[in-house]
Amino acid sequence: SHSFEMIKDIGKVKDISKRYNVTKKKGTHGIGHTRFATESGIDRYHAHPYQSYITPDITVVHNGQITNYWKVRDPLERKGHVFKTQNDTECIVHYIAEKLSHGYKLEETLEAAVKDLDGPFSILVGTPNGIGIAKDKLGLRPGVMAENDDVFAIASEEMSLQDVLNTEHVEQIAPGETRSYTL
Template identity: 45%
Template sequence: ATIHTESGGYAFRATIRYGGDLKPLADYLEDIDGCEVLSLGNSLEIVKDLGDAESVHEQYQLGNLKGTHGIGHVRMATESDVDLASAHPYWAYPFADVSVVHNGQLTNYHVWRRRLERMGHRFQSECDSEIIAVYLAQQLENGMPLETAMKHSLDDFDGVFTYLVATGNELGVAKDEMAAKPLVLMETDDLVVMASEEMAIRALMGREVESRDPFEREVLTWQV
């Protein structure tokens, strides 16, 4: 394998020429003392660290990234550790190009973690958000469309939650049956913007906007 690295603070980018299955590679790298794999893939790059959005933006020069879509989350840890492994976004280890950010709580987290571990999956944290990422990636691996997988997740997961998912060519959002976790959406012919509050979208756009709040059990996806 040929490896090229670029430093960016705590984490760094490594370009690897590799044609095999991702799981053996991910497991090998993860088992190296002091090494933690934040993501593997061909098109989706995960950047995360401790601190506020501005400090992470400056440290990793996020303004220089180019792409079609992205998701991000500044969170207050309630039931997980405050460390890099517990920061969002979550990569669906060891699947390529699947990432999730999530607001809420899965009350059947331990049931699904044990179920996925029995299938051979390995987790990098104790956070329930990672379960969503791996669950969706496994469904995609089985040939299920993203929108269908997300709809199934609303039946399989218990709790109160809203989550966003990004793949190499799709973006999606889902809300549970109570829709208690906030999310507003602005959509035009060529742009989709989502945030917990409309004021964040107004700050980004620099003007007043028309937004809506997705309803209970709503699943939306976009091809990008």
């Protein structure tokens, strides 16, 4: 069967993991985020991941800043997307949901995001059937991937993958590159 669970909270990773028993979760994939807030509140409401209210099984986490936020947000609002915050990650998830709802594949959506979104970013998207990453054209934010026999992981920071996978081999995502994986 198919199910989706979102956990949004603030605090240290190990405390949240223990509180929600994250290591015992079963599934095909997941996304997570630790955030240093620079532009919005520090509370559960502003914590990542963000999900689209139109397509709630699409989630996004992101490291960076979308500098053309209002240019992207205004047309989405005119199309009926409802925003709960002024966080740029929420804008990204609505952008992604809009593209996917019009038949774009995840890879095509991520390629469009690299063209349409300005500023430094690494975006990680989770859908019911896959996961993907997009990195800004100039590569101003990190984006990496690694795998071992049990796990394939994408992150914006190399250290997080080395800790989780206990590996030294981490592949860098190139500036402007997108990758998507069907599960």
